[in-house]
Amino acid sequence: MAKYFCTGVWTGKDKVITHLLLHEDLEIFFSSGKKYTVAAVVELLESQNKVITRQWDYNKGNWRDGSPILAAYFTNGNPPYVRSHPDAKTSDNLDNILVLNSMIP
Numbered sequence: 542m543a544k545y546f547c548t549g550v551w552t553g554k555d556k557v558i559t560h561l562l563l564h565e566d567l568e569i570f571f572s573s574g575k576k577y578t579v580a581a582v583v584e585l586l587e588s589q590n591k592v593i594t595r596q597w598d599y600n601k602g603n604w605r606d607g608s609p610i611l612a613a614y615f616t617n618g619n620p621p622y623v624r625s626h627p628d629a630k631t632s633d634n635l636d637n638i639l640v641l642n643s644m645i646p
Contacts, residue, residue, distance in 0.1 A: 542589045547562065549574070550638055551642050559578070560578055562577075562641060563585075583612045593606055594610065610635065611626060
């Protein structure tokens with residue numbers, strides 16, 4: 542079981558998340574990011590891996606762990622999607638994480 546940090550997302554024209562930038566937790570530091578599809582992140586979560594948001598804390602000058610990311614399932618047969626924990630603070634959920642569409646294709 543591994544732990545990953547999400548520091549950014551890519552969205553489609555409809556503003557739905559299509560990809561996530563994940564970094565594997567290597568204990569002392571974390572890996573450079575890798576772009577994962579939503580389906581790949583769901584597979585990681587289904588394999589008992591942990592994924593959480595991580596944001597830079599400008600006041601303290603270091604990284605801060607945020608909200609757990611969960612797989613969510615439709616009942617109508619549509620593919621699963623990812624979401625933040627429903628109790629997450631507004632500042633650390635997936636809706637407020639860095640959108641990378643214009644920075645990294």
